[in-house]
Amino acid sequence: MAPFSYWLKLWLIHASILLLASVRQSWIPRTNPCDVTVKNNSIVFHCGKRSLKEIPDGITSNATELELQENKITNISKDAFRGLSELTILNLNWVNKYGKVFITEDNIYDAFVTFDTKDPLVSDWVHNQLRVQLEECGETVLPICLEERDWTPGTPFIDSLSHSIRQSRKTIFVLTEAYVQSGIFKMAAYLAHQRLLDENMDVIVLLLLEPVLQHSQFLRLRRRLCGHSVLEWPKNPLAEHWFWQSLRNAIIMDNQAMYNKLYTRYFTTM
Numbered sequence: 001m002a003p004f005s006y007w008l009k010l011w012l013i014h015a016s017i018l019l020l021a022s023v024r025q026s027w028i029p030r031t032n033p034c035d036v037t038v039k040n041n042s043i044v045f046h047c048g049k050r051s052l053k054e055i056p057d058g059i060t061s062n063a064t065e066l067e068l069q070e071n072k073i074t075n076i077s078k079d080a081f082r083g084l085s086e087l088t089i090l091n092l093n094w095v096n097k098y099g100k101v102f103i104t105e106d107n108i109y110d111a112f113v114t115f116d117t118k119d120p121l122v123s124d125w126v127h128n129q130l131r132v133q134l135e136e137c138g139e140t141v142l143p144i145c146l147e148e149r150d151w152t153p154g155t156p157f158i159d160s161l162s163h164s165i166r167q168s169r170k171t172i173f174v175l176t177e178a179y180v181q182s183g184i185f186k187m188a189a190y191l192a193h194q195r196l197l198d199e200n201m202d203v204i205v206l207l208l209l210e211p212v213l214q215h216s217q218f219l220r221l222r223r224r225l226c227g228h229s230v231l232e233w234p235k236n237p238l239a240e241h242w243f244w245q246s247l248r249n250a251i252i253m254d255n256q257a258m259y260n261k262l263y264t265r266y267f268t269t270m
């Protein structure tokens with residue numbers, strides 16, 4: 001097997017290329033087929049009767065009304081309206097004029113958590129702190145996928161790992177010294193990277209339980225381009241509340257959107 005630094009470099013190169021590709025695309029303004037009206041405090045997206053086959057991109061999070069009636073939308077993802085926190089009216093009448101509508105589940109879990117399962121301290125932290133925080137505390141429940149709890153016994157390891165990464169919005173890597181040396185980390189990192197290549201989806205969230213990989217280029221690049229997806233467990237217990245909030249945000253937020261923002265800022269302040 002090639003040394004780990006080789007994989008990191010490969011990953012870094014691919015990630016940078018894709019990053020630039022996705023940034024390039026974001027310069028081209030998206031054409032949103034809807035008319036938008038703003039009156040008083042309401043922002044209305046009129047997307048009805050436009051023969052749309054899918055829910056259009058570019059519905060801004062401040063939208064208060066969204067009209068999608070009389071279109072040809074057959075599939076609506078469970079996550080389709082996520083982030084539209086101001087919405088008060090959603091019109092889906094005859095959203096598929098010619099037939100049924102399927103509610104699809106793109107992601108079963110919000111996050112798959114991969115960590116050193118052999119280290120009892122880390123396991124304990126994941127099950128009793130991280131899991132409790134994400135699944136039992138906070139305003140929104142974020143279901144996570146855990147190897148010990150959610151994997152089907154008897155399924156080959158690599159299949160389960162691949163499945164978990166594909167069925168989760170994000171993959172959280174709980175990084176410790178022993179874990180970053182392990183083959184499991186390399187494999188999981190490779191599979192998560194594969195989603196970037198195949199689907200242009202950046203699903204990686206790095207959670208440094210210990211200060212590891214401090215000299216890695218990959219970590220440095222990630223911090224610069226997508227800083228919100230790199231989190232460090234705070235030494236000060238008072239900062240833990242903030243940490244959990246940041247982790248929730250990192251799970252919910254779209255990493256791509258963050259690069260775009262960053263680049264927009266970069267190019268408009270030049």
Ligand SMILES: *[C@@H]1O[C@H](CO)[C@@H](O)[C@H](O)[C@H]1NC(C)=O
Nearest residue numbers: 037038039040041042043044
């Ligand atoms: C704007 O809001 C005010 C007060 O909430 C209301 O009286 C008025 O009718 C609204 N105007 C429109 C055009 O909706």
Ligand SMILES: *[C@@H]1O[C@H](CO)[C@@H](O)[C@H](O)[C@H]1NC(C)=O
Nearest residue numbers: 038039042043060061062063
């Ligand atoms: C709604 O949000 C978009 C994007 O964030 C922004 O460009 C627009 O000005 C906002 N509209 C209003 C009326 O606040």
Ligand SMILES: *[C@@H]1O[C@H](CO)[C@@H](O)[C@H](O)[C@H]1NC(C)=O
Nearest residue numbers: 053074075076102103104105
């Ligand atoms: C809708 O979802 C079904 C499965 O749930 C899939 O077979 C089909 O290709 C999807 N259609 C579109 C237009 O995405």
